[in-house]
Amino acid sequence: MKSSDIFFNEIYGTYFNVVSSILQQAQTGELTVEKLNRIVQEQAFGDSYLTIPKSLRDCEWPLLQNDMTTPLKHAPAMPLTTLQRRWLKTLLSDKRMQLFDVDFTGLEDVEPLFRQEQFVYFDRYSDGDAYDNLQYKKHFRLLLQAIKEKRKVEISFINNKNDSVRKRYLPMQIEYSAKDDKFRLKAVCGSSQQYVNVARIKDCCLLETANAEICEQKAPERCKLTALLTDERNALERAMLHFSHLEKTTERLDEKHYKLHLTYNKSDAIEMVIRVLSFGPLLQVQEPASFIELLHKRLQKQLVLQAKE
Numbered sequence: 681m682k683s684s685d686i687f688f689n690e691i692y693g694t695y696f697n698v699v700s701s702i703l704q705q706a707q708t709g710e711l712t713v714e715k716l717n718r719i720v721q722e723q724a725f726g727d728s729y730l731t732i733p734k735s736l737r738d739c740e741w742p743l744l745q746n747d748m749t750t751p752l753k754h755a756p757a758m759p760l761t762t763l764q765r766r767w768l769k770t771l772l773s774d775k776r777m778q779l780f781d782v783d784f785t786g787l788e789d790v791e792p793l794f795r796q797e798q799f800v801y802f803d804r805y806s807d808g809d810a811y812d813n814l815q816y817k818k819h820f821r822l823l824l825q826a827i828k829e830k831r832k833v834e835i836s837f838i839n840n841k842n843d844s845v846r847k848r849y850l851p852m853q854i855e856y857s858a859k860d861d862k863f864r865l866k867a868v869c870g871s872s873q874q875y876v877n878v879a880r881i882k883d884c885c886l887l888e889t890a891n892a893e894i895c896e897q898k899a900p901e902r903c904k905l906t907a908l909l910t911d912e913r914n915a916l917e918r919a920m921l922h923f924s925h926l927e928k929t930t931e932r933l934d935e936k937h938y939k940l941h942l943t944y945n946k947s948d949a950i951e952m953v954i955r956v957l958s959f960g961p962l963l964q965v966q967e968p969a970s971f972i973e974l975l976h977k978r979l980q981k982q983l984v985l986q987a988k989e
Contacts, residue, residue: 692758698724698732700758703743706750713737713748766793775811776856779820779863801861802918808861809879819881823865826851832887833867837880844882849874850890858925859955873947901946905971907956908964909938915962922955939966953978 701719705711713733720732736744744750760768770792772782810816826833836846849867855875856863863878909919916938920930927943940963944952953974956963965972 692761694724695728695732696758698728699736699741699743700756702732702736703750703752703756706744706748707752707755709749711744711748716748763793765790770794776863779811779817780824781821804858805860809863816879819884820854820863820878822884822886823851823854823878826886827853829889831889834885834887835865835876835881836883837876838882839880848887849876854878857951859922859951859958875947902943903946903949903968903971904941904943905952905956905968906966907940907942908933908966909940909959910962910964911936911938912962915959919959919963922958949974 698720701723702711702716705715705719716733716736717729720729724732735741743752765787769784769787769790771777772784772787773792773796775796823833825831830850832848832850834846834848836844839845847869849865849869851865851867852873853866854863855866865876865878865881867874867876909915919940923940923942929941931939931941933939942952949971953971956965957975957978965975
């Protein structure tokens with residue numbers, strides 16, 4: 681396929697996609713004249729209603745038989761463009777993506793669109809997890825298996841006080857922090873919900889399957905905050921990227937001031953405090969008072985630490 685065909689080849693156009701949908705229905709034996717017409721009306725251009733049904737029923741396009749079935753043995757599929765394959769190779773080359781034991785079949789000879797060394801990250805700590813460490817990969821995949829199979833695990837890890845701890849958990853989710861460049865396990869231990877940094881795990885083993893009632897996740901408690909953003913030093917763009925994973929709305933007040941409404945999980949309050957403080961005076965929290973109090977406590981703690989130094 682020529683490079684110019686990446687964007688303009690007709691097989692990626694509306695006609696081909698509509699006919700593909702029709703033939704998929706025909707292969708399952710569910711296609712009727714009414715369904716054919718409805719698919720064209722919903723997915724194609726207005727004038728297509730005069731062209732596609734007639735061409736199929738009159739065998740001008742020999743894809744449908746009189747009984748609304750198709751002689752095709754395989755379902756129609758759209759091949760990936762060169763651009764799509766290169767982009768896919770770029771994503772799968774990421775060390776974080778490789779933790780999920782991805783399959784590169786069919787992409788061995790594809791040149792990535794970008795290489796990992798071309799990416800430059802801002803506002804991110806440089807001590808991220810060692811994703812290519814064999815032990816780290818082993819623990820990560822074992823936790824994924826436990827989540828999928830709803831099994832408990834026994835984990836030995838080093839806590840924040842540098843003490844060795846061994847506990848039994850029911851893994852619920854694995855979360856990623858873009859700012860810290862780290863993965864952490866969200867799990868149930870007894871009656872409480874706890875977090876364990878994957879990089880701190882020293883040993884991990886699978887245990888028995890958990891009861892169905894325990895595996896049901898409760899909806900996380902949600903919190904909201906409102907903040908005034910001053911768009912200096914590209915602060916608006918940084919905030920949109922920084923809080924891209926959150927539910928949010930943005931109000932423009934004037935040419936350089938915006939009001940942000942952010943919704944986050946209560947369990948992530950400390951991380952939200954750190955993220956907000958990273959903007960300095962450019963992001964001022966207006967409410968709630970409880971979050972402002974968390975900001976004050978964090979700043980006071982930093983002042984004490986600086987005084988000791």
